[in-house]
Amino acid sequence: MSNKYMKTRALYQRAKQVIPYGVHSNFRYGGEETVIIARGKGGHVWDVDGNEFIDYRLAFGPVILGHADERVTARVTAALQSGNLYAHTHPMEVTVAERMVRMCPGLDMVRFANSGTEATMHAIRLARAHTGRDVILKFQGCYHGFQDYTLWSTAGSPASAAGSARSLIPMQSGSGIPRAIRDLVLVAPFNDPEALERIVKARWGDIAAIIIEPIMGNSASVMPEPGFLEFVRAQCDAHGIVMIMDEVKTGFRIGNGGATEYFGVQGHLMTYAKAMANGFPIAAFGGCKEVMSTLVPYEVSIGGTYCGNLVGAAAADATLEIMETTPVLAQIASYGEKLKRGLSDIMTEAGIEHAMVGPAAMPGFIVGTSKQPKNFRDVTNSDLGLYAKIAKGMFERGVEYEDDPREPFFLCAAHNDSDLGNTLERFNDAVRAVRP
Numbered sequence: 001m002s003n004k005y006m007k008t009r010a011l012y013q014r015a016k017q018v019i020p021y022g023v024h025s026n027f028r029y030g031g032e033e034t035v036i037i038a039r040g041k042g043g044h045v046w047d048v049d050g051n052e053f054i055d056y057r058l059a060f061g062p063v064i065l066g067h068a069d070e071r072v073t074a075r076v077t078a079a080l081q082s083g084n085l086y087a088h089t090h091p092m093e094v095t096v097a098e099r100m101v102r103m104c105p106g107l108d109m110v111r112f113a114n115s116g117t118e119a120t121m122h123a124i125r126l127a128r129a130h131t132g133r134d135v136i137l138k139f140q141g142c143y144h145g146f147q148d149y150t151l152w153s154t155a156g157s158p159a160s161a162a163g164s165a166r167s168l169i170p171m172q173s174g175s176g177i178p179r180a181i182r183d184l185v186l187v188a189p190f191n192d193p194e195a196l197e198r199i200v201k202a203r204w205g206d207i208a209a210i211i212i213e214p215i216m217g218n219s220a221s222v223m224p225e226p227g228f229l230e231f232v233r234a235q236c237d238a239h240g241i242v243m244i245m246d247e248v249k250t251g252f253r254i255g256n257g258g259a260t261e262y263f264g265v266q267g268h269l270m271t272y273a274k275a276m277a278n279g280f281p282i283a284a285f286g287g288c289k290e291v292m293s294t295l296v297p298y299e300v301s302i303g304g305t306y307c308g309n310l311v312g313a314a315a316a317d318a319t320l321e322i323m324e325t326t327p328v329l330a331q332i333a334s335y336g337e338k339l340k341r342g343l344s345d346i347m348t349e350a351g352i353e354h355a356m357v358g359p360a361a362m363p364g365f366i367v368g369t370s371k372q373p374k375n376f377r378d379v380t381n382s383d384l385g386l387y388a389k390i391a392k393g394m395f396e397r398g399v400e401y402e403d404d405p406r407e408p409f410f411l412c413a414a415h416n417d418s419d420l421g422n423t424l425e426r427f428n429d430a431v432r433a434v435r436p
């Protein structure tokens, strides 16, 4: 056992006695090397042994301003002095909703939830209520949270068992998801208008919603090809289907108005979480008045004890105000462009075939091929082993990003030039150490 991680390993042994596999969310599990973080500040985190990492995971994306941002902490602390939760609406929920409606194109009305999973669950229920149909169409490799209806053919399901791209087989992401739900789920390949059109033509009368990550934030940040999102929207409009744009990763990250602003295409409904509150628990779904008006109390069951709680609402109030009034995302994008260029140059010099993927605020890359991936299969056909080796080398050198290309890098406003220099220098070392 390396001394460097002695306390981490010991704490993990304790954790797994009382928490299955020592983690409260499966995605944090790293076997016997599961990481335990004691604190974070800005773009850095420290594990319980005091090892410091430049953090490009940022809690899977939410930490957009940086860890422990004092402005957000102050707003939350002040708000909590007079309570957190009531059986009624709090003024701050109204202020935050008004700000979101102002910032996000296509968002006429919004309801709060507590996690991305809840937001997509509510959006799907509303789409079903609005259309009177039951089936959901999703894209292979897209992830929309832990609920039964979307945990099909995510990045965790092997592409090799998914059948032909012409007729993808929906695959449960693990046990515990009822087989009966398969009849309510259709899966299409991303960036394939013909395949989508074929499915919709055959089944449109059953389809309540097409749910899509506008950028495949759970598959290396694969971008939609020009016209693809527009095509999805047009199919929905033509067949009375609700388009749910899942902005849980892209919202308040690739633009103040998320992907709807970035690509100029709106869903009928959008879902938000992550960057909305710099890591505090709040989420939202909303969209056009026509669909949101179907949400009538007691006619459509949507709500939750903690929806709109003040911890989340105050954090969102501060985070979104900072975004609306300062060029946070422009700064992140500028850092991201330099990072992408630097990583790419180093791999080129080292003779590693690669393709840089995704927008500057959540970039990804794949190795072993220089072909730009257009769907989940392309990502899984890259050299996952080499990618993981480089990522492991980076972790050992104090830079953390996911060891699987499916999860992109996440950047925050607190990453600075010194972080950039250190990241590139260490990347150069890590690449040279494992070069094939």
Ligand SMILES: Cc1ncc(COP(=O)(O)O)c(C=O)c1O
Binding pocket: 060, 114, 115, 116, 117, 118, 120, 143, 144, 145, 146, 213, 217, 218, 246, 247, 248, 249, 273, 274
């Ligand atoms: C696109 C997308 N939708 C939904 C979710 C689920 O969000 P949460 O983990 O907050 O439930 C995630 C989580 O990573 C996501 O990436």
